[in-house]
Amino acid sequence: MSESLSETPQPSELVNSVVKNLCVLAARAWAKRWIITFTAATGVGKTTAVDYAERTLGFDHQVIRCKQITTRYTLLQALALAPGEKWTTHGRNWMRASDLYDRAIERIRQRPYLLIIDEADRLRLDCFEILRDFWDDAKLPMLLVGNEVLTEKLNRQHERLFRRIRIRFEQRPLREADLRKVLEFMGYTIADDEFTLLWKLVGGSPGFAEALLENANEIAASQGAKRGIEALEGALRYFPTLRAAA
Amino acid sequence: MRDMVCRALRIRPELAIMLFHRGLFTPEERAEFLQFLPKESRNFSAPSLGPVQFATLLAQGDTHLAARAVLRNCIRPNELEWLYRLLRFQKPNDKRDELTRAVERALEGRKGNVRKSK
Numbered sequence: 001m002s003e004s005l006s007e008t009p010q011p012s013e014l015v016n017s018v019v020k021n022l023c024v025l026a027a028r029a030w031a032k033r034w035i036i037t038f039t040a041a042t043g044v045g046k047t048t049a050v051d052y053a054e055r056t057l058g059f060d061h062q063v064i065r066c067k068q069i070t071t072r073y074t075l076l077q078a079l080a081l082a083p084g085e086k087w088t089t090h091g092r093n094w095m096r097a098s099d100l101y102d103r104a105i106e107r108i109r110q111r112p113y114l115l116i117i118d119e120a121d122r123l124r125l126d127c128f129e130i131l132r133d134f135w136d137d138a139k140l141p142m143l144l145v146g147n148e149v150l151t152e153k154l155n156r157q158h159e160r161l162f163r164r165i166r167i168r169f170e171q172r173p174l175r176e177a178d179l180r181k182v183l184e185f186m187g188y189t190i191a192d193d194e195f196t197l198l199w200k201l202v203g204g205s206p207g208f209a210e211a212l213l214e215n216a217n218e219i220a221a222s223q224g225a226k227r228g229i230e231a232l233e234g235a236l237r238y239f240p241t242l243r244a245a246a
Numbered sequence: 247m248r249d250m251v252c253r254a255l256r257i258r259p260e261l262a263i264m265l266f267h268r269g270l271f272t273p274e275e276r277a278e279f280l281q282f283l284p285k286e287s288r289n290f291s292a293p294s295l296g297p298v299q300f301a302t303l304l305a306q307g308d309t310h311l312a313a314r315a316v317l318r319n320c321i322r323p324n325e326l327e328w329l330y331r332l333l334r335f336q337k338p339n340d341k342r343d344e345l346t347r348a349v350e351r352a353l354e355g356r357k358g359n360v361r362k363s364k
């Protein structure tokens with residue numbers, strides 16, 4: 001009995017700086033009705049932060065993941081149609097794209113929400129055009145999340161939307177202690193020499209570190225051994241870009 | 247030499263042989279692949295790469311070959327998930343974006359090519 005009481009329970013979620021910053025910016029975008037961009041290098045944990053925000057934000061919001069959005073029509077459908085509803089393109093109740101747009105605007109006006117777009121760097125230009133229209137017509141607050149390409153893409157190719165963005169936040173990679181904490185939270189036990197090598201190779205990118213560690217685990221398992229610094233160095237041969245950095 | 251065989255001979259031999267065993271090639275390509283495979287690579291029959299190793303090699307290798315492997319169902323679901331993650335770590339370009347989209351469609355259980363209208 002005393003043993004079970006003395007054990008500290010493992011926290012079910014780890015809120016690191018990426019998650020904190022994204023949630024703060026989401027709240028700011030909602031409160032001020034702003035468009036905000038959140039950019040960070042790949043593997044830092046943006047998508048995990050978006051998942052966390054989706055579950056925990058205390059106001060109306062909708063999350064769109066770009067793999068579901070390939071054209072402006074799919075974007076319109078995601079914003080205008082109720083879950084499960086289909087776009088009737090023929091028959092008695094057929095709807096034009098402009099009808100869908102009007103419906104989405106009406107929905108936003110009646111009940112405003114924050115639109116969070118994950119991997120916004122992958123959106124096509126016509127989708128950015130529609131987002132600008134949503135902001136102009138209904139003041140739809142947005143948080144656009146993506147990698148470094150997002151700012152560059154908006155700056156070069158879509159100046160009209162770029163000028164409407166109030167905050168362009170660039171998330172730095174995790175610090176050394178934070179990366180260690182995240183990896184331990186993910187269930188990896190890492191020796192000091194392994195961590196030093198990992199930090200040198202991937203910096204503050206837990207996603208990259210995970211890929212490297214999993215490769216090292218598989219190499220070690222194929223040799224019937226436990227993962228060590230040799231396996232980690234062996235895993236490097238699968239990542240030519242990292243090998244150059246080493 | 248057929249294009250696909252040429253590409254397969256340029257990637258790491260363990261990956262090429264694994265794809266060969268998983269039915270990436272047509273019968274004609276199979277014959278040609280075996281004919282041109284270097285002698286030292288013929289020794290190992292079915293290399294045992296783990297899912298992450300396999301996905302990493304695919305992500306780092308030839309995009310065209312990887313796309314064919316995805317469209318021909320030569321990749322298991324857990325390998326597909328890793329391939330998807332690893333592709334996103336790399337610098338995006340048109341070819342890689344199309345491969346990523348093909349992987350997304352495969353993960354959603356949809357088949358078919360994802361050609362853009364020109």
